Each structure stands twice: as C-alpha cells, then as structure tokens.
Amino acid sequence: MFRKFLTMIALMIPLIYVNGCADASEPRLVPPNMIGLLLTPTGFDGKIYEPGQVEIGNTGWTAAWGNQLVLMEKAGFFIKEQFTGPEANSDREDHRCIVGPKREPMTLDVRLLFAMPDYKTEAGKQAILRMGLLGKFTPGDRNLYGGDRVLVLDARTVYLEQVQQQVRGKIRDVCIGYGSVDGVFKAVEKDGTPEGFTDKLKLAIGTVLAENHSPLLLVGAVASNVKPDPLVVKAITENQAAGILVEAMTKIDDFIKADPTGVRGQIYRMMVLQAMMAKGGNTVFMTDIAGQMGLQVVPAK
C-alpha cells in the first residue's frame, strides 16, 4: 500500500509541474506598416522582425522576467503642416510664409507623406537607431497586437520631435525664394513639372531630410490653400467687382443709347427710382423739363 502510494505521488508531481508550467506560445503581431525589435531582459536581441507574428516567449517561473516586443511605425502616415495667420493659431502668432523681397505674407497648407528608409540599408538601420534612442514608446493595445508586453513607437512623435523643424524651415526657404505671391500662384500652375511649386517643395524637403540623416524620409507632398494676405484678397475682390460693374454700366449705357425714342431711358429711370424708394427714408420729387430728368430729393425729418 505504502509503495503504491509513493509510486502514485512520484508520477503525479511531474504532471502537476507540467500543468503548472505549461509553456503556451506567446505570439504577437507585427502589422504590415511596422517592424519589430525584441527587447529581452538583457537588451535587444539585434534582429529586425518583419511583418507577421513573433514568438516572444512566456515569462519566468519565479518573477516577471520576459521579452517585450517593440514596434516601430515605418510607413504610411501623413502630416499636414499649416502656415496660417494669428486668427487660426492658438498662440495668436502669425505663422504665415513670407514671400519675396517685399515680405508678403502667404497662407499655405502642405500635406506630407512620410516613410522610414529601407531597413535593409545602412540608412534604414541608422533610422531605427535614432527612432529607438530618441523616440517615446507607449504600451500597445493588447487587442491590436495579440497580448501585453508590446511597446509601440508612434512615428508622429518622432516627426514632431526630430523632423518637424527641418521641414517647416525648408518650406519657408522655398517660399521666400519667389518674387511675390503671384509668382507662387504661377508656379502652382506648373505643378507636375520641375518648375512647379509642389515639385520644388518635395525636392527641397526630401533633400534636407536625407542630408540630415532624418529617421523619416518624404514619399510625397501636396501644397494647397495658397492665399495672400486677406487685405490683398479683399482688394483683389473689390478690383474684380469694380471691373464687372464698369462692364455692366457700359452695357446699360449702350442699351439705352441704342433707342432713339428715349423710352428705354425712361424705363431705366423708373427702375432706379423704384429702387431708391424701396430703401425708404426720403421723399423724391421728379420733374421732367424738356425731356431731361430733374430730381429734387427732400430728406425725411
């Protein structure tokens, strides 16, 4: 009996151990727009994990020793850089681009698409190092990546901290290189050619990022919402309105003069008077001496 009891104990203990320490897999997802690095308790294991799943292993038997998956967003995010006046900015500062020797302010929006350099190249590996050393990692959503023990580096934080100043500075450099806002508009018409405004922006921004070993490089850019100062816009609008008014007056004049009987002129006078009466506030006396219109306006008291 004692022997059977001891034999049973001898066989059960390993089974209890195996059940207690059953090493289930711990896979985590590396999404298509990201790459992964494995952070072990003693540092990175040195391998770049491409999209798919990565086995990070379970935690230690006695304490929470275990690997963490570090994900870096490598591609496909866009940023909108705005250069707007004080009314559109929270700090009430004028951030518009300055154009030309006359220092004309110009509103501008630039949409930029970024990606990390190819991680198989030396530039890509350096980008990973910069992002890893200078970026801020946050815990990943366990529902997105298959579990906990995942750290994620949002590329936007990398852009804001490491890249934004270079990009905005270069956009301003390009703007000031034009003679006037009209020159910028003319360049916008040539978009799609090397003289195009957007094309010059892309080349300038892309080059400065590559020269400064930025962890993010430019895939594409589009400039939009190019506008001069509001006062200039207002003056342009008024100028256009005045031009259309002169055209209208000329048409009416020609129309009236084309009628030798003078009936058209009389009808036009009636219409003008009707419009004046509709505004109210004045009494109008109309006299007609020898076919000419004489008006006496008596203001209301």
Place this chain on the structure above:
Amino acid sequence: MTPSTSATLEGFLQGLYAQTLSIAIVGALLASALIFLRWVIGKMVTSKSINDGDALVAYRCLHLTVLSVGIFALISFLVSAANYATNLIPHSTLDSSAINADIESNIKR
C-alpha cells in the same frame, strides 16, 4: 548594437533568458529537495522509524520523482526554445521598392 534582419546566436540565447532562468531554478530546487529528502529517509532508517525495505522503496520513488520532474522541465525548456526558434523563419513581406523609388525621386544628390 545595430539591428539587422539576420539573427545571431547571442541574440537567440538572450531571448531565452526567462526560460533559462526558470530551468536553472527548477534544477537547483530539485537538487536541494533530493539532498534533503535523502537525508530525511536516512534519518528515519537510523532511528528505526521505517524498515530497510520501505526505505529502498522511498529512495526509489524519490529518485523517480526527481528524475521525472527534471526531464519534464528539460522538455518544457526545449519546447520553449523550439517555439522561440520559429522567429528565425524568414518572413515574406510586401515589395516596397516603389515607395523607395518615390523617396529617392525627392532627394537631390
């Protein structure tokens, strides 16, 4: 350390840190338990609490248990290592050469 798309032995062993520590602790515990229980059984034999026949059975069961636990711990470690080794399988990714070409076109070299 500059990361690379290929794995190293050092990196692979780093990744098994938790499992290596676990099996080391289990081994130390088993060794301690073996030594202690053998001493206990020996004491019981000396004090005539159990006879020699029962003592032999007890020793046999003790050795069987420690060996079983040790083997299962080793199997568990090997299973973990095999799981982890799946990370060495190359992944096929989408071709990003078009994106790289767009990036290059924006750089004046």
